[in-house]
Amino acid sequence: MNNSAIATLFVIIPLCTAFLISLMAKLVKRGFIYTLSILSAGLLLFSSFYALNILSKTAGNLLVYKIGGWGPPFGICLVLDGLSVFMLIIVNLAAFFISIYNVGYTDKDDDAPKFLTLFFMMVTGLNGVVITGDLFNMFVFLEVASIASYALVCYREGAEELEAAFKYAIMGSVGSAFIFIGIAFLYGFTSTLNMADMSRVLAAKQGIFVVPFVSVLFIMGFGLKAALAPFHAWLPDAHTSAPASISAMFSGVLIKTLGIYALARILFTIIGTTQALLSALMALGAISILAAGVLSVSQWNMKRLFAYSSIEQVGLIALGLGLATPLGILGAIFHIFQHSVAKSLLFLTAGSVDNSAHTRDLREMSGLKEKMPVTAAGSLAASMSLSGIPPLGGFFSKLIIILACIEKGCYFYALAAVAGSVLTLTAMAKVQRFAFFGELKGKFKNIKESPFAMQVSIVCLTGICVFGGLLLLPQLRPFVSNAADVLLQGVKYSGLVLEAAAK
Amino acid sequence: MSVIVKAITRIIISMVLVFGIYIVAHGHVSPGGGFAGGVIIALSFVLLMLAFGKGVATSKVTRNIAANLEGVGALMFLMIALLGFLGGAFFMNILAKGTPFKLFSAGTIPLYNYVLGLKVGVGLFAIYLAFVILENTRKNK
Amino acid sequence: MTLYILCLFLFCVGLYGVLRKRNIVKIIVGFAIMGYAMNLFFVMFGYKFHGRSPIGDISQNISNMVDPLPQELVHTSIVIGLGLTALLIAIAIKIYEKCGTFDITKIKRLKG
Numbered sequence A: 001m002n003n004s005a006i007a008t009l010f011v012i013i014p015l016c017t018a019f020l021i022s023l024m025a026k027l028v029k030r031g032f033i034y035t036l037s038i039l040s041a042g043l044l045l046f047s048s049f050y051a052l053n054i055l056s057k058t059a060g061n062l063l064v065y066k067i068g069g070w071g072p073p074f075g076i077c078l079v080l081d082g083l084s085v086f087m088l089i090i091v092n093l094a095a096f097f098i099s100i101y102n103v104g105y106t107d108k109d110d111d112a113p114k115f116l117t118l119f120f121m122m123v124t125g126l127n128g129v130v131i132t133g134d135l136f137n138m139f140v141f142l143e144v145a146s147i148a149s150y151a152l153v154c155y156r157e158g159a160e161e162l163e164a165a166f167k168y169a170i171m172g173s174v175g176s177a178f179i180f181i182g183i184a185f186l187y188g189f190t191s192t193l194n195m196a197d198m199s200r201v202l203a204a205k206q207g208i209f210v211v212p213f214v215s216v217l218f219i220m221g222f223g224l225k226a227a228l229a230p231f232h233a234w235l236p237d238a239h240t241s242a243p244a245s246i247s248a249m250f251s252g253v254l255i256k257t258l259g260i261y262a263l264a265r266i267l268f269t270i271i272g273t274t275q276a277l278l279s280a281l282m283a284l285g286a287i288s289i290l291a292a293g294v295l296s297v298s299q300w301n302m303k304r305l306f307a308y309s310s311i312e313q314v315g316l317i318a319l320g321l322g323l324a325t326p327l328g329i330l331g332a333i334f335h336i337f338q339h340s341v342a343k344s345l346l347f348l349t350a351g352s353v354d355n356s357a358h359t360r361d362l363r364e365m366s367g368l369k370e371k372m373p374v375t376a377a378g379s380l381a382a383s384m385s386l387s388g389i390p391p392l393g394g395f396f397s398k399l400i401i402i403l404a405c406i407e408k409g410c411y412f413y414a415l416a417a418v419a420g421s422v423l424t425l426t427a428m429a430k431v432q433r434f435a436f437f438g439e440l441k442g443k444f445k446n447i448k449e450s451p452f453a454m455q456v457s458i459v460c461l462t463g464i465c466v467f468g469g470l471l472l473l474p475q476l477r478p479f480v481s482n483a484a485d486v487l488l489q490g491v492k493y494s495g496l497v498l499e500a501a502a503k
Numbered sequence B: 001m002s003v004i005v006k007a008i009t010r011i012i013i014s015m016v017l018v019f020g021i022y023i024v025a026h027g028h029v030s031p032g033g034g035f036a037g038g039v040i041i042a043l044s045f046v047l048l049m050l051a052f053g054k055g056v057a058t059s060k061v062t063r064n065i066a067a068n069l070e071g072v073g074a075l076m077f078l079m080i081a082l083l084g085f086l087g088g089a090f091f092m093n094i095l096a097k098g099t100p101f102k103l104f105s106a107g108t109i110p111l112y113n114y115v116l117g118l119k120v121g122v123g124l125f126a127i128y129l130a131f132v133i134l135e136n137t138r139k140n141k
Numbered sequence C: 001m002t003l004y005i006l007c008l009f010l011f012c013v014g015l016y017g018v019l020r021k022r023n024i025v026k027i028i029v030g031f032a033i034m035g036y037a038m039n040l041f042f043v044m045f046g047y048k049f050h051g052r053s054p055i056g057d058i059s060q061n062i063s064n065m066v067d068p069l070p071q072e073l074v075h076t077s078i079v080i081g082l083g084l085t086a087l088l089i090a091i092a093i094k095i096y097e098k099c100g101t102f103d104i105t106k107i108k109r110l111k112g
Helices: A003-023 A030-057 A082-105 A112-131 A135-153 A159-190 A195-204 A210-226 A235-241 A244-271 A275-297 A302-323 A326-357 A373-387 A393-408 A411-436 A452-472 A478-489 A492-501 B003-025 B034-052 B054-060 B063-086 B109-140 C002-020 C024-044 C069-099
Strands: A063-066 A077-080
Touching: A003 A030, A003 A063, A003 A077, A003 A112, A003 B063, A030 A082, A030 A112, A063 A492, A077 A082, A077 A112, A077 A195, A077 A492, A082 A112, A082 A244, A082 A326, A082 A452, A082 A478, A112 A135, A112 A244, A135 A159, A135 A244, A135 C069, A159 A195, A159 A210, A159 A235, A159 C002, A159 C024, A159 C069, A195 A244, A195 A492, A210 A244, A210 A275, A235 A244, A235 A302, A244 A302, A244 A326, A244 A478, A244 A492, A275 A302, A275 A411, A302 A326, A302 A393, A302 A411, A326 A373, A326 A393, A326 A452, A326 A478, A373 A393, A373 A411, A373 A452, A393 A411, A393 A452, A452 A478, A478 A492, B003 B034, B003 B109, B034 B054, B034 B109, B054 B109, B063 B109, B109 C069, C002 C024, C024 C069
Parallel strands: none
Antiparallel strands: A063 A077
16 A cells, blocks of 8 residues: 555545544534544644645655556546645645634534534545546536535525525536536547546547537536636525535635636646637636626625625636636636635634624624624734735735736736725725724624634634745745646646556 | 225335345346445335325334434445455455356445445435425424 | 437426526426436447447357446436435425425525
8 A cells, every 4th residue: 555545535534524423413422523523624634734745755746546456547546746735735724624613603503413414525525526536536526515515505494595505506506417418528529537548538539529619518517616707696695695614615615626626627637728718717707806896895794795705716716727827827826725715714704703793784783893803803814815915825826816917918807807906905894894893883792702612713714814925935835836837737647647557 | 095005015015125125236247236226125115104104114214213324324335445455455346256247246346235225225215204204394383 | 419419409408497497396307307318418428339238148248238337427427416306305395484485586585
C-alpha cells in the first residue's frame, strides 16, 4: 500500500461518520455525537495537510491511486494533483470550522443527529468530486452532494424554507440532467470514462460537432451548479432560507466545488479550451458581476445580500478563469480561497446575529457591536477582505484578476471587475453600518454574545481571513501556483496521469 | 381492502419475498443484483401494508428497525470495501473466485449484492413508511 | 437515428412539464419523464446492430454483445433519480401541509 492510498481516506471517513451518527443517535448523549463529528472533521483536515506534504515530496506533483487494482481505462482512479489538494484543503477547512460552529448552533434542535448525518454525506460528495479521476464517478458524487444539500435547505421546516428547497431541487436536477446528457455524448464519442484516457482519445479524434455541443451543455449544467448568471435564480432563496452554517458551507464551498472546479477540470484538462468558450465564460462572469452587484446593494435581508454577493464573486472567479493567462488563473484560484473563507465567516456571523437577536432584517437592527464584539470583529474583517481593502487577502486576489484583464487587453472586463468591487464595498458597508455600528436599539439591550463554540470558529476564521494575503509570499506561493499550473498545462494532464498509473 | 385482496396477499407475499431474495443472490450470474432485488423485497412489505393496514406491517418491521438496519447495511458495505485493503487496494476482490457462472463464485461481488439488497429493501420501505406517517399526522391535525 | 430524435423529443416534453405546469405534482411527473428520457438515451448509445443481450453464459460467444457499460451507468442513474423523486415528494407533502395548496403561483413568500 503506497503513499497515494491516503486519497481513499477522504471518502471513507465522512461516509463512516455519517452512518455511525445516524445509528448512534438514540443510544448515546448529544455531546458524544458532537465530539465524533468534530473529531472526524479534524481528521479530514489533518489528512488533507498530510496529502499536501506527500505531494510536495513526490516527483511530478501527481499521485494516482487505482481502486481495486484496476488500471485505466478499466478502473476508477483517484488522482491527487495540485488543484485537487488545494480544493481538498478548502473543503475540509470549511467543514472543520462549521462542524465546531454546529455545536452551538443546533443545540436547541431535537434532531441534530439527522442534520449531522446529512452534513457529512454532503462532505463525502464534495471530497469525492475533488479527488476522482473518472467522469461518471464525478457525476455520482456530485449528485450525492446535491441531494444532501437539497435536504439540508429545508431542515427547519417552515413555509419559506420548503419553497426555497423545492425551487433549488428542481433547478439543480435540471442542471444535473444537462450534465448527464453531456457525459452520455462524450461516452458515445470516445467509448471510455476515465478522464485521462478520454483526453487522449479526444486529442486524437477531432469531433467537430460533438465537442462544442458538449461544452455548451457542460457550461449550462455546471453553470447552474455554480450560480453563474443567467442560471443563478435558485441561489438567493436557497442560501437565505438554509440554516446559517449550511449557508456558509454552500456559499463558501459547494458552489465552487460542484460548479467552478468541475467545469475547470473538464474544460481545461479534458476537452481543451477554445477561444469561443473562454469568451463565453468571461461574458457570463461579467454579467454575473454587474447584475448581482446591483441587486445586492438593494437588499434589506442580511443573508439575501450575502447570497447575491456570492453570485457576484463567483462571476469574478469565472472571469479570471476565462482569461486563461497565467496571471488570470492564479488570481481566480487565489480568489476561490479568499472568498470561501470570507463568505463562510460572513454567513456564520449572520447566523450568530440571528441566533441572538432573532431578526435578519437590516432595518430592525442597529448598534450590535456593543453587545456582540466577537461577532462584529469577525464580520468587519470578512467585509474588508471581500471588498478588497489592503492588506487583507481579498485585495490581492482582486488586484491580480484586474491586472490580468488589463494585461490581456480586455479593458471592458477590467472596468466591470472594478465596478463590481465598488458595488461590493457599498453592500458590505451597508451591512456594517446598519447592523453593527450606530446606536444600540432598546429591544436589543439584553442580548448576549453567541455560545462559546460559535465564537471559537468565528475567531479562527477571522485569523485566517486577516492573514490570508500572506499566501502570496514566495515560501508559501507553491500552494496556489501548483493549482494554477495544473489548469495551465491543460491537456498534458492526461499523459502524466496515464504514465503515473502504469507504474 | 377487500377480502379478495387480503386472501391473495396471504398466499403470494412469501413468494414475492423469496423471488426478491433469488434476484439478489443471483446478481452475478443473471440480470438483477442488489438494487433490483432490494426493490422487490421492499415491495413485499409495501404489499403487506397496502392490504392489511399500517398496524400489521409495522408490527413486522417497526420504524426503528427499518432506520437502524439501513445504517447497518451501509456500514457493512464499507467494511467489505475496507477488507480489500488486506489484498492491496481499496474495493479489491480478495475472496476465492471459483468457477465462473456458478452460484458461489466471483469473490466479494455476491456479498456486496446481499448487503445492498438488505439496505435498499429496508430503505425503500422506510421511505414509504415516512410518507404514510406524514399523511397520518396531516389527517390527525 | 430517428430513435435518438424521438428520445430527445421525450426529454423536451419532460422539460416543458417542469417549466410550464403550475401544479407541484405535475412538475414532479415532468421531472420523472426527463429522467426516463435521459436514461433511455444513454442505453441506446450502447446498441450494436444485430447484437445480443449482455448476459454471460457458458455456451454463448461474447463477440456481438451489446455494450453493457451504459446499462450499469443507467442503473446508477435510476437509483439517483429514485432518491431525488422521494425527496421531492416529501417536500411537496410538507408544502401542502404548510401552505394548503399545490399551486406554485400562490406560494410566493420569498421575493426580491
